[in-house]
Amino acid sequence: MTTALIVIDLQKDFCPGGALAVPDGDAIVGGVNALMAEAEAVILTQDWHPAGHSSFASSHEGKSPYDLIDMPYGPQVLWPDHCIQGSLGAQFHPELQADRADLIIRKGYNPAIDSYSAFFENDHLTPTGLEGYLRTRSIDSLLMVGLALDFCVNFSAVDAAKLGFDVEVREDLCRAIDLDGSLAAARDGMQAAGVRLETGHG
Ligand code: VGL
Numbered sequence: 001m002t003t004a005l006i007v008i009d010l011q012k013d014f015c016p017g018g019a020l021a022v023p024d025g026d027a028i029v030g031g032v033n034a035l036m037a038e039a040e041a042v043i044l045t046q047d048w049h050p051a052g053h054s055s056f057a058s059s060h061e062g063k064s065p066y067d068l069i070d071m072p073y074g075p076q077v078l079w080p081d082h083c084i085q086g087s088l089g090a091q092f093h094p095e096l097q098a099d100r101a102d103l104i105i106r107k108g109y110n111p112a113i114d115s116y117s118a119f120f121e122n123d124h125l126t127p128t129g130l131e132g133y134l135r136t137r138s139i140d141s142l143l144m145v146g147l148a149l150d151f152c153v154n155f156s157a158v159d160a161a162k163l164g165f166d167v168e169v170r171e172d173l174c175r176a177i178d179l180d181g182s183l184a185a186a187r188d189g190m191q192a193a194g195v196r197l198e199t200g201h202g
C-alpha cells in the first residue's frame, strides 16, 4: 500500500492577513512540514482562480462575500477575491517546504465553476486529473491536511473515499472557516463517506 500526503491549499490568502483568512491557518505549517519529510509521496493543491472568477462576490452585482447563490451546478458560497493566478496571495505559505512536493495540482481555474475538491470541480463531473495521477503511481491510501477543513479538505476527502481510496484526515493539521455550521456538517459528511478523522498520533 502506497500512501500519499495531500496538502490542501496551504496558501497565503488562507492564512492570517490573507484575503480569505482561515483562523489560525498558519499554525499547521510546522506539523505539515514534519509529515512531508517522512511521506512516501507528497502532493500539494493550489487554489488558482482567474481574476473575475464566478465564485467571487465581486463578480455578482449586489452580492456580498459569504452570500449563497444558485449556479447551474448547484448552490455556491460567494467568497472575497482570493488566490488569483500569479498573485502573492496565491503563493504557498512561505515556510511550507513546497520543494518537497512531487506534484502541485491547481484547481479553480475554470472561470465558470468553482473547485473545492482536488478531484472534481464543483459540478462533481469535471475531473482535475488527480485520480489518474494517483492510480498510475499505484497510490491507494491518502493522508490529508490543510485548509479549509470544512471546504476544500472536506470535498477532497469525500471524493477520494467515493473513488475507493483509503482516506485519513489529520484534523489537528487542518483549520476550518466554519460558516453557518459548515464544520459540523463537514465532519458528519466525511465520517458518513468512510473518511477517518484523526487528531494525531501522540
Ligand atoms: C477554499 C473557499 C474558496 C478552500 C477555496 O481552500 O477551502 N475555500 N476557495
Ligand code: ZN
Residues within 6 Å of the ligand: 047, 048, 049, 055, 082, 083, 108
Ligand atoms: Zn477558491
